[in-house]
Amino acid sequence: MSVEALKCKECGTRYPLDARYACEACWGPLEVAYDFSSLDPESARRRIQAGPNSLWRYADFLPFESPPRTALPAGMTPLVRADRLADRLGLREVWVKNDAANPTHSFKDRVVSVALPKARELGYGVLACASTGNLANAVAAHAAANGLESYVFVPSDLEEQKILATGVYGTNLISVRGSYDDVNRLCTQLADERDWAFVNVNLRPYYAEGSKTLAFEIAEQLGFEQPDRVVVPIASGSLFTKIARGLDEWRSVGLLEGDAPVFNGAQAEGCSPVAQAYGAGLDVCRPVKPTGIAKSLAIGNPADGPYALDLARRSGGSIDAVSDDEIREGIRLLAETTGIFTETAGGTTTAVLKKLADRGDIDAGERVVLVITGEGLKTLDAVRGTFEAHEIDPTVDSFSDAFASAQPV
Ligand SMILES: *Cc1c(COP(=O)(O)O)cnc(C)c1O
Ligand SMILES: [Zn+2]
Numbered sequence: 045m046s047v048e049a050l051k052c053k054e055c056g057t058r059y060p061l062d063a064r065y066a067c068e069a070c071w072g073p074l075e076v077a078y079d080f081s082s083l084d085p086e087s088a089r090r091r092i093q094a095g096p097n098s099l100w101r102y103a104d105f106l107p108f109e110s111p112p113r114t115a116l117p118a119g120m121t122p123l124v125r126a127d128r129l130a131d132r133l134g135l136r137e138v139w140v141k142n143d144a145a146n147p148t149h150s151f152k153d154r155v156v157s158v159a160l161p162k163a164r165e166l167g168y169g170v171l172a173c174a175s176t177g178n179l180a181n182a183v184a185a186h187a188a189a190n191g192l193e194s195y196v197f198v199p200s201d202l203e204e205q206k207i208l209a210t211g212v213y214g215t216n217l218i219s220v221r222g223s224y225d226d227v228n229r230l231c232t233q234l235a236d237e238r239d240w241a242f243v244n245v246n247l248r249p250y251y252a253e254g255s256k257t258l259a260f261e262i263a264e265q266l267g268f269e270q271p272d273r274v275v276v277p278i279a280s281g282s283l284f285t286k287i288a289r290g291l292d293e294w295r296s297v298g299l300l301e302g303d304a305p306v307f308n309g310a311q312a313e314g315c316s317p318v319a320q321a322y323g324a325g326l327d328v329c330r331p332v333k334p335t336g337i338a339k340s341l342a343i344g345n346p347a348d349g350p351y352a353l354d355l356a357r358r359s360g361g362s363i364d365a366v367s368d369d370e371i372r373e374g375i376r377l378l379a380e381t382t383g384i385f386t387e388t389a390g391g392t393t394t395a396v397l398k399k400l401a402d403r404g405d406i407d408a409g410e411r412v413v414l415v416i417t418g419e420g421l422k423t424l425d426a427v428r429g430t431f432e433a434h435e436i437d438p439t440v441d442s443f444s445d446a447f448a449s450a451q452p453v
Contacts, residue, residue: 047107050249051077053351061107063166063246073347074249076107078293085298092264099154099257105293107253112161115189118153119257121145123265126414129381133401137411139271141262142384148185148209149419150178150340150387151258151283156186156243158254163241169193170240174231176224176279176340177206178418183243184215195240197227203339205422223334225344248347255283259290262413263300270295271413273306273406275397277389278318278363279341281348283417284309288355305413307355308405309363310396312338312388316365318349322356329353337368337426338388340418362405366395372426374398378416385420393417 050059054072065074088104095101099119103111121143130138146153156179163171171187172195173179180196187194196210200219211217220227228245235245243251263270270291276284288307294300311319314336317329329349334342346352356363366374371388374395379385386394397414400406420427436442 046078046080046083046104047109048077048079050074063168063241065246065248076249076253078105080293080297083297088297089268089299092260099157099254099261102257102260105256105260105290106158107162107250108165112165114157114161114186115191116147116153116157116186118146118157119261121261123262123413124382124384126382129378129414132377132381133398135401135406135410135412136408138397139262139266139411139413140378140382140384141258141413141415143258143415143417144384144386144390144419148178148181149422150182151255151415151417152178152182153186154257155179155251155254155282156182159241159243159247159251160186160190160192162250163243163247164190164192166241168239168241170195170238172231172234172240172242173197173244174224174228174242175244176342177202177422178340179244180210180215180217181206181422184210184213184217187215188213197231199224199227199339199342201339203423203425205424206339209422223344224342225331225334228343228345252282252286255286256290256293258283258415259287260294262287263291263294266411268299270300270302271305272410273308273361273412274415275308275310275393275400275412276415277341277393277417278309278311278346278352279343279389280346281309281318281352283415285348285351285355287415288359304359307359307361308396308400309352309356309361310393311363311365312336312341312371312392313365313367314338315342315344317344318346318352319363319365321349321353322363327353337423338371338392339423340387340389341392362400364396364399366392366399370395370399372430375420375426376430379420384416386416387418387420387423388426389418390416390420391426 052067098117315334331345371391375391
């Protein structure tokens with residue numbers, strides 16, 4: 045197996061593969077380092093294609109000696125060609141990666157799938173997280189399925205659907221009076237004093253590896269080819285940067301050819317520290333206090349902000365922000381053209397794709413992948429009042445009155 049060590053993203057100092065996330069020398073973030081030099085692309089591709097119908101088919105690129113067994117398999121979500129969406133936007137080739145089609149209906153099933161077996165391997169009996177909503181759902185569900193105790197910390201103003209879709213799994217649900225950034229600070233303190241696996245705090249380097257599998261799937265589903273451009277939502281910036289890392293790894297071992305795609309990041313104006321820094325030409329983000337309807341993206345102090353900025357610039361992309369009204373329109377646009385109902389994060393991503401198309405940033409021949417990360421049923425308030433149901437009596441006359449334009453022929 046190829047996994048080697050934890051490594052500081054800033055100074056390169058190496059550490060053993062245990063529960064740590066910050067460099068002792070420079071406080072930089074740690075990530076998993078691999079040595080793929082003995083990996084043969086042909087046999088790697090055969091192992092992938094013969095592998096399970098879940099993200100464990102990519103075990104060669106994940107931080108385990110051998111593929112772990114987990115009780116709630118995630119991944120292998122559909123990549124669908126979206127010609128009607130492309131038409132509406134004046135584009136030629138758009139694909140939607142529908143990652144709402146996961147066990148708890150968001151891409152967070154991927155990161156928890158990797159963090160949970162690592163927690164078990166490191167001897168933890170309790171799984172925990174600081175969440176903007178979807179991670180809470182995933183930690184509670186995967187802990188339940190695998191027989192672990194869990195503690196899930198969320199901001200108290202979360203959507204009701206996300207609270208209900210967490211509590212149902214029998215977790216310890218803690219609703220914190222404060223923003224996500226307050227919740228995260230609290231969890232960082234608790235991680236210091238308790239022997240718990242906080243998936244996105246002390247296990248963050250492993251958690252983040254789970255997001256690479258989204259990139260692997262897109263490439264495999266395109267026939268081991270890369271898209272020309274990906275549009276991805278940004279909260280902490282982990283998913284955005286790890287999709288790039290996944291494709292980098294596959295190019296480095298010879299599973300993919302060509303240049304890296306262009307990376308466009310999507311934020312909501314209610315919480316857009318990365319888009320603001322991008323627009324101002326800065327290398328770091330100034331923390332903001334989140335507002336607005338895109339609660340799953342509401343991280344005011346994004347851990348991977350500087351890396352997201354670097355990726356957008358290096359790849360020739362951008363990081364854009366859209367308003368709450370544009371997010372609602374984005375949800376409707378995706379639903380009406382693809383049949384996929386996404387939450388506010390997906391509305392944000394779709395609205396940013398529209399913005400790029402309107403701005404003329406996308407060339408005619410490009411193959412674009414829109415990454416949809418969560419399910420519309422979790423943020424129903426975002427579409428409330430955007431259409432009307434026609435209430436009638438159970439008679440043909442009543443129907444004909446209501447629908448005068450739809451007369452029988
Ligand atoms: C968590 C989340 C994201 C982005 O997460 P990062 O912190 O940037 O990795 C995007 N969409 C949804 C629906 C999420 O729940
Ligand atoms: Zn360091």
